[in-house]
Amino acid sequence: MKIKFATIVLAILLLTGCSSNINYNDNNNVEFTRLYQNNNTTYDGSTDELKILSANTTVRYEEYASISIIGKPGETYSITSKYKWGGEDVTVFEKRTANRDGVATWVWKVRSNTTPGTYPIVITGGEQRIETSYTVQP
Numbered sequence: 001m002k003i004k005f006a007t008i009v010l011a012i013l014l015l016t017g018c019s020s021n022i023n024y025n026d027n028n029n030v031e032f033t034r035l036y037q038n039n040n041t042t043y044d045g046s047t048d049e050l051k052i053l054s055a056n057t058t059v060r061y062e063e064y065a066s067i068s069i070i071g072k073p074g075e076t077y078s079i080t081s082k083y084k085w086g087g088e089d090v091t092v093f094e095k096r097t098a099n100r101d102g103v104a105t106w107v108w109k110v111r112s113n114t115t116p117g118t119y120p121i122v123i124t125g126g127e128q129r130i131e132t133s134y135t136v137q138p
Contacts, residue, residue: 050077050128053103057121057134061112065134068105069123070098077104077125083136084115098125110136 050071059065069077074097081092096104104125118135 050123050126050130052130052132055132055134057132058137059110059134060137061110061114064107064109066105066107067121067123067132067134068103069130070102071104071128072126073098073100073102075102075126077123079106080122080124081119081134083119084117085111086113087115 050069053068053070055067056065057067067079071077076095076097078093078095083090083092092108094106096106098104114136116136116138118133121132121134123130123132
């Protein structure tokens with residue numbers, strides 16, 4: 001499992017600068033799509049502003065969701081989300097330290113007892129904040 005996670009993270013880091021899509025075609029069928037805060041601008045490598053670099057945020061049961069951000073190298077970023085699991089409300093909070101390129105990535109598996117719906121994601125760090133969401137489909 002650690003090797004698979006490391007492979008996914010390495011693929012994100014290596015390929016996000018080379019391609020607009022990353023296809024990971026294992027049994028998990030993970031596809032990463034590059035996203036931007038403002039569709040009228042392109043990413044220019046600046047790390048002054050926290051941005052979503054790539055995300056796989058529409059997933060079905062037993063698939064992997066992910067989100068990568070780019071910000072300040074060495075900065076600690078936190079992701080918070082709330083969702084329904086087994087009929088109960090769950091809050092998730094996890095930290096990541098951005099690598100030397102300013103990239104931090106979170107990957108999680110959506111289990112079959114997650115209630116379908118759209119759930120908020122908030123990423124904070126370096127006195128900045130991004131809000132987005134992910135959608136679970138049955």
